[in-house]
Structures are given as C-alpha cells and as structure tokens.
Amino acid sequence: xxxxxxxxxxxxxxxxxxxxxxxxxxxxxxxxxxxxxxxxxxxxxxxxxxxxxxxxxxxxxxxxxxxxxxxxxxxxxxxxxxxxxxxxxxxxxxxxxxxxxxxxxxxxxxxxxxxxxxxxxxxxxxxxxxxxxxxxxxxxxxxxxxxxxxxxxxxxxxxxxxxxxxxxxxxxxxxxxxxxxxxxxxxxxxxxxxxxxxxxxxxxxxxxxxxxxxxxxxxxxxxxxxxxxxxxxxxxxxxxxxxxxxxxxxxxxxxxxxxxxxxxxxxxxxxxxxxxxxxxxxxxxxxxxxxxxxxxxxxxxxxxxxxxxxxxxxxxxxxxxxxxxxxxxxxxxxxxxxxxxxxxxxxxxxxxxxxxxxxxxxxxxxxxxxxxxxxxxxxxxxxxxxxxxxxxxxxxxxxxxxxxxxxxxxxxxxxxxxxxxxxxxxxxxxxxxxxxxxxxxxxxxxxxxxxxxxxxxxxxxxxxxxxxxxxxxxxxxxxxxxxxxxxxxxxxxxxxxxxxxxxxxxxxxxxxxxxxxxxxxxxxxxxxxxxxxxxxxxxxxxxxxxxxxxxxxxxxxxxxxxxxxxxxxxxxxxxxxxxxxxxxxxxxxxxxxxxxxxxxxxxxxxxxxxxxxxxxxxxxxxxxxxxxxxxxxxxxxxxxxxxxxxxxxxxxxx
DNA sequence: GTAGGGTTAG
Numbered sequence: 001x002x003x004x005x006x007x008x009x010x011x012x013x014x015x016x017x018x019x020x021x022x023x024x025x026x027x028x029x030x031x032x033x034x035x036x037x038x039x040x041x042x043x044x045x046x047x048x049x050x051x052x053x054x055x056x057x058x059x060x061x062x063x064x065x066x067x068x069x070x071x072x073x074x075x076x077x078x079x080x081x082x083x084x085x086x087x088x089x090x091x092x093x094x095x096x097x098x099x100x101x102x103x104x105x106x107x108x109x110x111x112x113x114x115x116x117x118x119x120x121x122x123x124x125x126x127x128x129x130x131x132x133x134x135x136x137x138x139x140x141x142x143x144x145x146x147x148x149x150x151x152x153x154x155x156x157x158x159x160x161x162x163x164x165x166x167x168x169x170x171x172x173x174x175x176x177x178x179x180x181x182x183x184x185x186x187x188x189x190x191x192x193x194x195x196x197x198x199x200x201x202x203x204x205x206x207x208x209x210x211x212x213x214x215x216x217x218x219x220x221x222x223x224x225x226x227x228x229x230x231x232x233x234x235x236x237x238x239x240x241x242x243x244x245x246x247x248x249x250x251x252x253x254x255x256x257x258x259x260x261x262x263x264x265x266x267x268x269x270x271x272x273x274x275x276x277x278x279x280x281x282x283x284x285x286x287x288x289x290x291x292x293x294x295x296x297x298x299x300x301x302x303x304x305x306x307x308x309x310x311x312x313x314x315x316x317x318x319x320x321x322x323x324x325x326x327x328x329x330x331x332x333x334x335x336x337x338x339x340x341x342x343x344x345x346x347x348x349x350x351x352x353x354x355x356x357x358x359x360x361x362x363x364x365x366x367x368x369x370x371x372x373x374x375x376x377x378x379x380x381x382x383x384x385x386x387x388x389x390x391x392x393x394x395x396x397x398x399x400x401x402x403x404x405x406x407x408x409x410x411x412x413x414x415x416x417x418x419x420x421x422x423x424x425x426x427x428x429x430x431x432x433x434x435x436x437x438x439x440x441x442x443x444x445x446x447x448x449x450x451x452x453x454x455x456x457x458x459x460x461x462x463x464x465x466x467x468x469x470x471x472x473x474x475x476x477x478x479x480x481x482x483x484x485x486x487x488x489x490x491x492x493x494x495x496x497x498x499x500x501x502x503x504x505x506x507x508x509x510x511x512x513x514x515x516x517x518x519x520x521x522x523x524x525x526x527x528x529x530x531x532x533x534x535x536x537x538x539x540x541x542x543x544x545x546x547x548x549x550x551x552x553x554x555x556x557x558x559x560x561x562x563x564x565x566x567x568x569x570x571x572x573x574x575x576x577x578x579x580x581x582x583x584x585x586x587x588x589x590x591x592x593x594x595x596x597x598x599x600x601x602x603x604x605x606x607x608x609x610x611x612x613x614x615x616x617x618x619x620x621x622x623x624x625x626x627x628x629x630x631x632x633x634x635x636x637x638x639x640x641x642x643x644x645x646x647x648x649x650x651x652x653x654x
Numbered sequence: 655g656t657a658g659g660g661t662t663a664g
C-alpha cells in the first residue's frame with residue numbers, strides 16, 4: 001500500500017491557485033463508450049453490483065459485493081467503486097479506513113469517486129482532509145463536479161468556517177461555470193447564512209442565474225431567524241411558486257417572532273392557496289396558538305391537526321406541541337389528557353408535561369412524572385431539569401432540588417447552564433436562604449446572566465430584603481439597563497420596607513433613562529370565545545357601569561370576610577383613599593368582574609396578564625374564588641395561578 | 655446532494 005500523504009499535496013488551495021490551474025486544466029470527462037458485447041455484459045454486471053450495494057445493510061454484505069467486484073476484474077471501475085464508498089460511509093464506516101484503501105487501489109479516479117471520498121470526510125471529519133483530497137484531485141488534473149462543491153459548502157456551514165467557505169466560493173468561480181449551478185448556489189447560500197453572513201448569502205442569491213424555491217426558502221428562513229420579518233415577507237411575496245416548506249417557513253417565522261396573529265393569517269392564506277399541511281407546519285401553528293393563550297384557538301388548531309392526519313395520539317411532534325399549548329392556555333387537564341393518550345412519547349413530551357405541571361404550581365405531579373420518566377429509556381435533557389428544578393423550588397423542596405442539581409452532570413451528562421443556576425437561586429431564595437443564594441451566584445463557575453440576578457431580586461421581594469436586592473439590582477442595571485421591570489421591582493421592595501428616600505432615588509433613575517412603566521393589560525375570554533381587553537384605570541368599556549357595580553359588590557362581600565386592601569401595592573405618595581381607588585382599577589380586577597358577569601357560573605374563569613400580578617390582586621383573587629365559588633386561573637408574565645376555595649396553587653410565592 | 659420543526663428559567 002502506498003503512503004497517501006507522500007503522494008498527496010498538503011499545500012493549501014489558496015497557495016496552489018491560480019498558478020496550478022494553468023498547469024492542470026481539468027480533463028473533460030468522457031461519456032461516450034464504444035458499444036460491444038463485452039461492454040454490454042460489463043454494463044449489466046455493473047448495474048447488478050450497484051443494486052446489490054443499494055440493499056446492503058451492514059459491512060460484511062458490502063465486503064461480499066466488493067469481493068464479487070474484484071473477481072470480475074472491476075477493481076478500476078469508478079462507477080461501482082463510487083457507489084461502494086458512498087454505501088460504506090452511509091453505514092458509518094470510517095472513510096479513513098476501508099473506503100480509503102479501496103480508493104488507493106484506483107489508478108485514475110474519476111471526479112465522482114474523488115467526490116465520494118471528499119463527501120465522506122465532510123460528513124465524518126476532519127474537514128481538512130476533505131480539503132486535502134480536493135487539492136489532490138485538482139493537482140491530479142481532475143475537474144470537480146457540482147456535488148464536490150455542495151459537499152464542501154455543507155461542511156463549512158457545519159463547522160461555521162466562513163473563511164474556508166470563501167476560498168471554496170472563489171474556486172467555484174475559478175474552475176468555471178460552477179458558481180452558476182443551482183445546487184452549488186443553494187449550498188453556498190446555506191453556508192453563508194449558517195455562518196452568520198446573511199448579506200453574502202443574499203448577494204449569491206441575487207447573482208444566481210437559476211433559482212428555485214429552495215434558494216428562496218433558505219433566505220426567507222435566514223431573515224426570520226434574525227427577526228427581520230419585513231424582508232422575509234418581501235422575499236416570500238416575490239416567490240413565484242410557493243410550496244409547503246416555504247409557507248411553513250413563514251408561519252413558523254411569525255410564531256418565533258412573537259407575532260401569533262400574523263402566523264394564523266399566513267396559515268389561512270396557505271390553506272386558501274390549496275397547499276397541504278404537515279406536522280412541521282402544525283408545530284409552528286400550535287406555537288402561535290400557545291402564544292395567544294385562548295382556548296378558542298387551542299381547540300381550532302387541534303381540530304386542524306386531527307383532520308390533517310397528524311393527531312396527538314399518533315404524532316409525537318404534534319402531541320408534544322399540544323401539551324405545551326394547552327399548558328400555556330391554562331388547560332392543564334387537557335394537556336395531561338393529550339400526554340396520556342400519546343402512543344409514543346419522547347423527551348419533548350415528558351419535558352413539556354413536567355414544565356406544564358411546574359408552571360401551574362403542581363410541583364408533586366411534576367416530580368412524580370420526572371421519576372416515571374427515569375423508569376423509561378428516555379433520558380432527561382437540559383430542559384427537563386429546568387422543569388423539575390422549577391417544580392422543586394415552588395414546592396420548597398430545597399434538599400431534593402439540590403440533590404437533582406448535583407446529579408444532573410454526574411449521571412445524566414447535562415452540564416448546568418446559567419438557566420439551571422437561575423432555578424437554584426430561585427430555589428434557595430424562595431426558601432428564604434438569601435445569603436446562600438447570593439453566595440451561589442458569586443461562586444458559580446459560569447457567568448451569571450440577567451435571569452440569575454433577577455431570581456435573586458424576586459426572592460428579595462418575597463422575603464423583604466432591600467440590601468441584597470440592591471446588590472442584585474446593581475448587576476441587573478448593568479446587564480439589562482433598559483428593562484423596566486427591575487426598576488419597578490427594586491422600587492417596590494424599598495416601598496415595602498418604608499425606605500422612601502431609596503424609592504425616590506430609583507424613580508429618578510427611571511426618569512433619567514426615560515423609562516416608562518408598561519401599561520398593564522388583562523384579557524378574558526367570554527363563553528363565545530370573544531376576547532375582551534382591560535387596561536388599568538380604564539373606564540371606557542361599553543359595559544363599564546355593570547362592571548363597576550359587580551366589582552363593588554364583590555369588594556363588599558370580601559371586606560365582610562376580612563379583606564383589606566394592601567396599600568403597599570399602590571404608589572406611596574398618594575392619599576389612602578386614592579390608593580384604594582387605584583387598587584380597585586387594576587386590570588385583572590376589571591377582567592374578573594367582567595368574567596363574573598359574562599360567563600357560566602360553573603366554569604373556570606381564565607385571565608391573562610402582561611405583567612406580574614400584584615400582591616393586592618393576589619389576595620383579592622384568593623378571596624374572590626371563595627366568596628364567588630369559582631375557579632379562577634390567572635396567567636401573568638411569570639406563571640399560572642390557580643385560585644380555588646380561597647387558596648392559590650403558587651402557595652403565595654410568585 | 656440543497657429549504658421548514660417542538661419544550662427554557664427571573
């Protein structure tokens with residue numbers, strides 16, 4: 001066996017070119033074969049070997065074909081050997097071993113055989129060896145084929161090496177004609193986009209003589225990923241023939257960019273265009289419905305899934321997405337029904353269900369399900385641990401949470417991320433161990449992000465610790481200078497501690513930065529599925545008089561049960577009566593009163609909020625669930641609160 | 655050989 005490395009040049013292509021090009025013009029590939037009986041027989045044999053290779057399921061079968069091939073004197077037949085190399089790499093045989101030996105026995109490899117080797121190295125690595133083969137192929141005077149470049153671009157995209165990609169791009173132009181090839185162009189766009197050079201991808205697209213729906217979709221997706229839905233849309237509208245993948249890219253793009261309405265509109269247009277729907281389209285659509293959080297859409301999309309033949313029972317992808325959606329729409333029971341009905345479950349199904357339980361304050365159910373999962377073959381991933389740690393933290397299970405955290409890397413090979421540290425800080429913080437939580441943040445081996453400090457700040461609110469709150473807030477002001485919530489939180493913590501001078505200081509900071517409080521909104525769905533929006537302090541609802549009356553009635557009954565307004569939940573510098581009035585105009589209270597008027601007495605009231613529920617409203621909801629005898633579910637921007645018989649599922653920690 | 659996909663914490 002010859003030593004390959006000595007025969008092959010190791011000079012990088014940019015040094016070989018362009019001089020090398022002039023020395024070795026690519027030889028034209030010969031397609032014409034003189035016809036004869038011998039040729040005919042040989043051709044039949046080649047075809048037989050190829051189809052034998054097609055059905056090979058393991059290495060020994062391939063070896064048999066190889067032996068057969070050698071017996072018939074086809075050791076130089078590039079056509080069959082190319083197939084042999086492809087089959088071997090497809091079966092996962094290291095290209096550096098057996099395929100390389102096969103290749104070395106060929107005196108004059110044709111471009112396809114070279115490319116099969118290059119492709120093998122681009123898939124299995126190292127990419128340097130793929131490039132080495134390319135260089136040698138060129139030095140041997142062999143002209144590449146378009147697939148050679150596609151394989152190389154794919155490899156560059158996978159390892160995010162744009163410099164290499166650019167060198168190969170230059171090659172496609174130098175070697176001649178390949179830059180204009182459709183497949184080469186498409187993989188080139190993909191490479192640039194993956195490496196984060198969208199503009200270069202766009203330039204390739206703009207200069208391509210032939211484009212197909214794949215070229216368009218690649219760019220559309222790239223725009224949706226960076227959040228530029230305007231450019232995505234513009235391209236999409238110009239796309240002459242829109243197929244299912246292209247439509248799906250738009251639907252999913254809107255969903256991923258928090259524009260659920262547009263996602264739904266786009267889907268309806270897609271249906272109007274007579275384009276079919278598959279599981280991937282449904283996932284995007286379901287995610288949009290989850291964001292809308294209304295049961296009307298939840299039922300609508302489930303119906304579509306069933307009718308398209310991708311029901312949750314059969315399809316694990318759709319099933320998992322539906323679990324998440326129902327959880328986010330406040331229908332935990334429905335989520336669990338979907339979960340139980342699924343024939344096949346995977347780590348997504350389990351994690352979504354565990355997160356659903358955790359989000360709704362059902363800590364024990366979440367932890368039980370986690371243990372049930374461990375009895376299966378399915379291994380937990382990073383998201384599963386987020387779910388189960390969140391559950392522990394809401395149930396105050398400090399020791400169990402610590403134990404889980406300690407085992408995640410050891411037994412499950414999941415390295416704790418800043419997000420997992422967020423859960424741990426939350427766990428310790430909620431349990432009142434603020435110093436320990438602070439110590440954990442200060443000693444964690446990776447950088448703390450806003451989430452970690454935010455968890456600490458939230459714990460300081462629960463336990464009224466303005467000093468540690470100040471430390472956390474200072475970090476947050478650095479990390480997230482424009483995030484209004486942190487200022488509001490710190491100001492509230494000072495207000496609860498009666499430190500009015502500090503409250504003024506924080507307010508001044510907000511003013512200087514030009515930050516304004518987000519207006520508070522609540523939404524409630526009537527029995528007809530119409531969604532009503534309420535803004536704090538708003539009096540212009542058409543049924544405002546009735547709402548006000550219902551709210552006053554409720555207030556009177558609650559006061560008879562001992563409810564007293566929590567005045568700390570309103571601005572400190574107003575009079576007591578004014579503060580009481582403001583508290584009563586909070587949007588979730590208006591929404592609750594309207595729901596009492598407009599829904600059936602036995603049904604659960606569901607209210608969605610855009611900001612965190614205040615303490616006064618929380619107490620108010622607890623009481624209301626008792627005196628009105630209703631189940632109330634409130635989704636704020638953090639989690640779900642289930643109010644029933646005067647108690648909340650969050651255990652008054654939120 | 656090329657394009658669309660799910661769960662994430664304050």
